Amino acid sequence: MIEKDNTTRCWVCGGKEFTLKKESDIEDSLSSDHFAITNFDYGKTGELKKCKSCGFIQCTDLTEVINFYQDLEDKEYENTRKERKLQEQRLVKFLSRYKSAGKLLDIGAGSGIMVEAALEKGFEAEGIEPSKWLQQNAQKMNLPVYQGVFPHAKTPGPYDVITLVDVIEHITYPGNLLSDINKSLAEDGIFVLVTPDVNSLAAKLFGFKWWHYRFAHIGYFNRKNLVYLLEKSGYSIVKMTRPSWYFTLKYLGIRFLSFLPGFLRFPLPRFLDKIIIPVNLRDSILVLCKKKKQR
Numbered sequence: 574m575i576e577k578d579n580t581t582r583c584w585v586c587g588g589k590e591f592t593l594k595k596e597s598d599i600e601d602s603l604s605s606d607h608f609a610i611t612n613f614d615y616g617k618t619g620e621l622k623k624c625k626s627c628g629f630i631q632c633t634d635l636t637e638v639i640n641f642y643q644d645l646e647d648k649e650y651e652n653t654r655k656e657r658k659l660q661e662q663r664l665v666k667f668l669s670r671y672k673s674a675g676k677l678l679d680i681g682a683g684s685g686i687m688v689e690a691a692l693e694k695g696f697e698a699e700g701i702e703p704s705k706w707l708q709q710n711a712q713k714m715n716l717p718v719y720q721g722v723f724p725h726a727k728t729p730g731p732y733d734v735i736t737l738v739d740v741i742e743h744i745t746y747p748g749n750l751l752s753d754i755n756k757s758l759a760e761d762g763i764f765v766l767v768t769p770d771v772n773s774l775a776a777k778l779f780g781f782k783w784w785h786y787r788f789a790h791i792g793y794f795n796r797k798n799l800v801y802l803l804e805k806s807g808y809s810i811v812k813m814t815r816p817s818w819y820f821t822l823k824y825l826g827i828r829f830l831s832f833l834p835g836f837l838r839f840p841l842p843r844f845l846d847k848i849i850i851p852v853n854l855r856d857s858i859l860v861l862c863k864k865k866k867q868r
């Protein structure tokens with residue numbers, strides 16, 4: 574599974590020339606735990622190379638990661654369901670200004686939090702998720718999430734809304750996925766994508782300590798090459814913004830303390846777990862697109 578491919582072309586623009594961005598941290602082998610959504614091993618990645626023409630950064634020694642997701646179990650993720658739900662509700666509210674009803678598909682649905690938020694808002698929502706464990710959690714809550722990857726026999730479309738939140742950075746050849754999504758989108762449907770922005774201020778300030786540098790992320794976009802790939806895959810951009818995330822104060826406290834030397838760390842009061850606040854670090858990109866009109 575882990576093999577170095579020095580002949581790879583840029584997954585976004587097809588460019589052949591790269592600069593080495595970061596050496597690989599892979600020592601022997603990786604397990605599904607390295608791919609947990611709540612894995613805090615920030616700054617650890619496979620070898621990263623940056624395309625000289627478009628600036629896209631891609632991993633060269635971790636390309637087929639889907640097997641890791643199939644066996645992924647992430648109990649911590651379920652513990653953060655409450656704040657993730659707020660997150661998804663906010664996203665559904667945002668997209669419903671452009672499309673207020675109809676069939677919605679969430680790709681990389683996890684345990685169905687987005688699906689749940691969309692169903693509550695009146696969408697005919699369903700999802701698809703590679704992790705068997707997360708999909709089973711969705712099923713236990715009677716949320717229509719299918720196990721597998723997109724495209725999938727059970728989700729032929731057409732859909733009025735397709736969402737791809739924090740997924741594309743995990744994908745090899747992301748243009749293929751974007752084209753497949755385009756085919757399953759209704760003529761006047763909308764597509765919503767969220768991914769980290771490698772050119773954001775936070776990414777620059779934190780360098781390789783930026784929380785999005787992790788084994789699970791194998792493709793790093795900036796706004797320009799993301800727009801380029803979306804347009805090439807048949808979309809026109811309607812709106813671009815930066816989403817907020819919701820965290821408990823305890824979670825933020827733990828993350829903050831992890832940047833301090835050990836002797837400065839202090840125990841956090843338990844009530845911080847009860848307080849949830851929105852945080853906009855402005856280091857993710859949210860793009861809402863439509864299908865490019867055929868001429």
Ligand SMILES: [Zn+2]
Pocket residue numbers: 583584585586587588624625626627628629
């Ligand atoms: Zn490129």
